[in-house]
Amino acid sequence: MSLSDNIRNRKKFTAFDVALAFVLICVSVILIVFQNANTSGDRLRAVVKKNGVIVQSFLLDDTSPFEICVDDEYSVVLLAEKDGVSVILSDCTDKICVNTGKITKPGQTIVCLPVRISVELFAENEQNRLDGVTG
Ligand SMILES: [Zn+2]
Incomplete structure (x- = not known):
């Protein structure tokens, strides 16, 4: 019972991790773009x-x-x-x-x-x- 719960949780977390990684990549790309734009403005x-x-x-x-x-x-x-x-x-x-x-x-x-x-x-x-x- 608890084992299958673990597996289910793990699968859920894996999907969540992928989404999180995707969001983090998007955020860092946005930050890099923003920083470059900011640097040129400065x-x-x-x-x-x-x-x-x-x-x-x-x-x-x-x-x-x-x-x-x-x-x-x-x-x-x-x-x-x-x-x-x-x-x-x-x-x-x-x-x-x-x-x-x-x-x-x-x-x-x-x-x-x-x-x-x-x-x-x-x-x-x-x-x-x-x-x-x-x-
Ligand atoms: Zn002087």
């Missing part, structure tokens, strides 16, 4: 402005760190990394830009008043709004 673009005019604009997901020199009477060196951008060297007087550290999220800005340079991060999918924002 690509960061750094926009460097001098006196309010865009002088540099670049994506941060180009793998290896690199430096950008913005030369004027002051020299400012930016370090662009996959997850953010920072000012690592500046001839300016207050060093606020250097002390700001790395910005990693859209909307964050590094400002260097003496050099009149700003670095702002945008999500790449917000790029279309950039013109409207800067006016």
Whole structure:
């Protein structure tokens, strides 16, 4: 009696397992697709402005760190990394830009008043709004 119950339960659980596995596969596929879509939406673009005019604009997901020199009477060196951008060297007087550290999220800005340079991060999918924002 209990043995046949076990067998019946096992058969039921087997069907349930298959359904569960199917659901799990569907969920993981959906998650992978969603994560990929989310990742592409989260690509960061750094926009460097001098006196309010865009002088540099670049994506941060180009793998290896690199430096950008913005030369004027002051020299400012930016370090662009996959997850953010920072000012690592500046001839300016207050060093606020250097002390700001790395910005990693859209909307964050590094400002260097003496050099009149700003670095702002945008999500790449917000790029279309950039013109409207800067006016
Ligand atoms: Zn500065």
